[in-house]
Amino acid sequence: MAFKINDTITWVGKIDWELRNFHGEEYSTHKGSSYNSYLLRDEKTVLIDTVWQPFTKEFIANLKKEINLDEIDYIIANHSEVDHSGALPELMKEIPGTPIYCTKNGAKMLKAHYHEDWNFIEVKTGDTLEIGKNKLIFIEARMLHWPDSMFTYLTGDNILFSNDAFGQHFASEEMYNDKIDKGELFQEAIKYYANILTPFSPLVVKKIQEVLSFNLPVDMICPSHGVIWREVPIQIINRYVEWANNYQENQITIIYDTMWNATRRMAETIAEGIKDVNEDIVVKIYNSSKNDKNDIIAEVFKSKAILVGSSTINKGILSSTAAILEMMKGLEFKEKKAAAFGSYGWGGEGIKIITKQLEEGGFEIMKDGIKELWNPNRDALDRCRNYGNSIGEALKEKE
Incomplete structure (x- = not known):
């Protein structure tokens, strides 16, 4: 399954309807999840993240239906955790020399996971990658929620690929926030934040302030789990700021x-x-x-x-x-x-x-x-x- 987000971006991930536990048995996923991977076509072609290893063959087969793999110029690894990088070993057998853009910690951790010395290009906040009419801007997001995490911003279309930040474990073919029951969506979003990001709340506030200081317009947020925020995407950023400030209700x-x-x-x-x-x-x-x-x-x-x-x-x-x-x-x-x-x-x-x-x-x-x-x-x-x-x-x- 693949679908076009716009003329530049195609979602090429996997919806996991049967997933009921995550991080081993540590996180319950009553509503399943998705592993969101994105294919960007400009003058250069870029693949952002992959899927969890059990879905590798399906992922690569579907990706081949969308594009000749040799046409992929760059791979972006926003996060090394295996639910996002699991298909890399098989994909790199198909296109072994393709550069993988990631943080310094990302390269270190991918090597530790897969014991392969691929063509890593290490990036830091503010580094850019020209891909044609648009460019990619990299933003390190250390400890949100791993030391290697980063965001990737696409100019022109004004899209933030936020990896685990702003995500939810939520399986749906209605892949946009304006098509989902808002009560269900925000309950899964706050559960995700509470169980995964709470210890890093001070860093969440600092990172959001840093991203906002770049004055980059955000027309869409594409996380690596769950639905895409296209209707007023700033709303989930505002919620994160609220949640990160020692959140409590009258409960x-x-x-x-x-x-x-x-x-x-x-x-x-x-x-x-x-x-x-x-x-x-x-x-x-x-x-x-x-x-x-x-x-x-x-x-x-x-x-x-x-x-x-x-x-x-x-x-x-x-x-x-x-x-x-x-x-x-x-x-x-x-x-x-x-x-x-x-x-x-x-x-x-x-x-x-x-x-x-x-x-x-x-x-x-x-x-x-x-x-x-x-x-x-x-x-x-x-x-x-x-x-x-x-x-x-x-x-x-x-x-």
Whole structure:
């Protein structure tokens, strides 16, 4: 499958309808994804990125339907990660001398992935490549989200090829943002940002400011996953600026795991207590062993505060709670509050463990945790409701 974006650019990528997990098993892709590769035809012909290795044969066969491979003058590798570079080894067997333009780190990492010394041309921010009527401008995007990442800008058509930035894991043959349900699109976009780019938020702001300082008009943004931004493309840039500035909504997310439903009852009663005194706040509750971890992380990203609960087991906490806390620690959320809760049978160490993990993850502990023995009775549930009341009061937005 290929389709023309305009007279210069043809999309030659792959829509992966069946993909359900990405980065191994670390990222859920409920709606599939796409690997976007772009063929530019000017006086020179340029291929920007390829596809994931399992689709190599299909990619090259389809590419041959579009063009004689010997006519490809240059290859741009905006990012070395294998979902974008996976078809390079087979493609380079067909056109072995073709120059590959990438960052210095890109060349280093492509060599490490494929153990081939291709014809690498290393570029840095501001370097250009004349391709005829138009030219390509390269912009390093280090740590967005790998050390080798870069953007490529096409003059004339005013298109930014942004690789992983501004993308989503979203499979659709309606390849433009104005043809997609906006609610679905932005939910996938914020999930993508929350799970992948959150640790690099300070760099996101700096890079966007740098790109905007070039005063380059942007009529379209073509990422390497998901749909193309052609209707008001600046909207996704504005969202990234918003998300990168310690984003939060008027929401609290309660995350728990439970053995015999005692901690579940605590979670639900605390939630009721919050809503008793703070009707405006959105409260969402997730069992971390039954809900998708990446969907939970997206909700944490949107929240001003979180509560994390677990039963105590073997002087520790339940495995799904430990896993989600480890994920949050790595994502380095900023300016978010947190507290711990949970049931116990004898030791009750779980609350201290959760609190310590939250502190190490950068959360501000807003209140000592609450723990209840065994299955909470009416008095225990009253304490949970009062605990929720105090959380709700503390999170009231100022008039």
